[in-house]
Amino acid sequence: MGHGVLVTGATGTVGRHLVGRLLAHGVRVRALCRDPERAAALLPDGVEIARGDLTDSTALESALRGVDAAFVLLADDAGQAFARAAHHTAGLHQLVALSADAPQGPGFDNPLFVKHVQGEARLRATALPLTVLRPGPFASLALQWAPALAAGDVVGAVHPDLAVPVIDPRDIADVAAAVLLGPAPSGVRILPLSGPQALDVHARVRVLGEVLDRRLKVARIAEQQWVRLATERLPETYARQLMDVERYLIERQLPVVASVREITGSAPRSFRTWAQDHMAAFSAPDRAPSFEEAS
Ligand SMILES: NC(=O)c1ccc[n+]([C@@H]2O[C@H](COP(=O)([O-])OP(=O)(O)OC[C@H]3O[C@@H](n4cnc5c(N)ncnc54)[C@H](OP(=O)(O)O)[C@@H]3O)[C@@H](O)[C@H]2O)c1
Structure with a gap:
């Protein structure tokens, strides 16, 4: 078998783009999917689909057979099943993990932190060449504003001044893709990743308003109210964990870093570019109440 990559999270925010990049370079792509029928409808032709869950090491072992690299998302088991499967798989030459900037130690028991800290440690312990991607918050988090913007012009935020x-x-x-297509690295490489500029919620909403040609506003809302609204689409515990992450980010003040340009040779896309390319997501009618209506 030739060069092949197992992509986990292939239907997700990053994975779906990675699949396209790898296919375009003639790489054999196998996607680990919990729902193969749904995945087949979403993924381009030419992708092999392997049914499996990231927490199932038996399914992972079989999905890893015959590939030489993997793009690894960390699931709730913090990489445990993946690391076990990787130990039992010959022929794997490198892993690229999608992680995050996460604190560790006393007081940082938020599962969203723990899964990244423990997940990285478990993947390191496989002793395979490993590249850890630690991006900051995704531009696509703005999609969470779509229901409010379908119902009105106000985005509610608990920390509107938090710049990331x-x-x-x-x-x-x-x-x-650049890492997977390049020569297999040796050892462990940690890559913090950022966009080109730190923007708070006011700035991002202003850019989105300019792109959509709408006068949008930001309202500071209480955490309790945000959690109540978020629970229409997320489990409450998860919504509270996200607020905890925001508090960490206020302290952390994530820096702008040059790694996207260094690795890909291109400047990272701006939030304006993201917004221009996702305008359609903010015009679909939605019956969810706006933050003002729900208050
Ligand atoms: N969102 C952010 O701002 C942010 C910031 C920093 C780091 N990250 C990292 O990026 C990761 C992905 O972020 P996201 O929030 O945008 O999620 P996402 O990519 O939308 O994640 C969902 C993807 O993962 C797959 N998946 C989830 N659990 C799985 C499991 N148990 N077994 C197999 N596949 C599973 C889903 O497959 P199905 O099609 O089967 O559902 C889907 O393809 C996060 O987990 C985090 O580690 C995110």
Whole structure:
């Protein structure tokens, strides 16, 4: 079998772009999917589909057979099943992991932090060449504003002044593709990734309004209200964990870093570019209440 890559999360925010990049370079792509029928409808022709869950090491072992690299998403088991499967798979030459900037130690028991810290450690322990991508918040998080913007002109935010260098998921896919298409690295490489500029919610909503040609506003809302609204689409525990991540990001002040340009040779896409390419997502009618209506 020739060069082949197992892409986990292939139907997801980063994975779907990575699949396209790899196919375009003639790489054999196998996608690990929990729902093969749904995945087949979403993924381009030419992708092999392997049924499996990221927490099932037996399914992973079989999905890894015959590929020489893998793009690894960390699931709730923090890479445990993947690491076990990788130990039992001959022929794997490198892993590229989608992780995040996460704190560790006392007081940082948020599962969203723990899965990244433990997941990275487990993948390191496989002793395979490993590239860890640590992007900041995705530009696509703005999609969570779509229901409010279908119902009105106001985005509700708990921390509207929190500035983060949001990254376009396509840039993360470009970095992953460049690493997977390049020579297999040795050892472990950690790559913090960022967009070109730190933008708070006011700035991102202003850009989105300009792109959509609408006068949009931001309202500061209480955490309790945000959690109540978020639970229309997320489990409450997860919504609370996300607020905890925002508090961490306020302290952390993620820097803008040069790694996207260094690895891909191109500047990272701006939030304006992301917004221009996703305008359609903000025009679909939606019956969800706006933050004002729900208050
Ligand atoms: N969102 C951010 O701002 C952000 C920031 C920094 C880092 N990250 C990292 O990026 C990752 C992906 O981010 P996202 O929030 O945009 O998610 P996403 O890519 O939409 O994640 C869902 C994808 O993962 C697959 N998946 C999830 N659980 C799985 C499981 N147990 N077994 C097999 N496949 C599974 C889904 O497959 P199905 O088609 O089967 O559902 C889907 O393809 C996060 O987990 C995090 O590690 C995210």
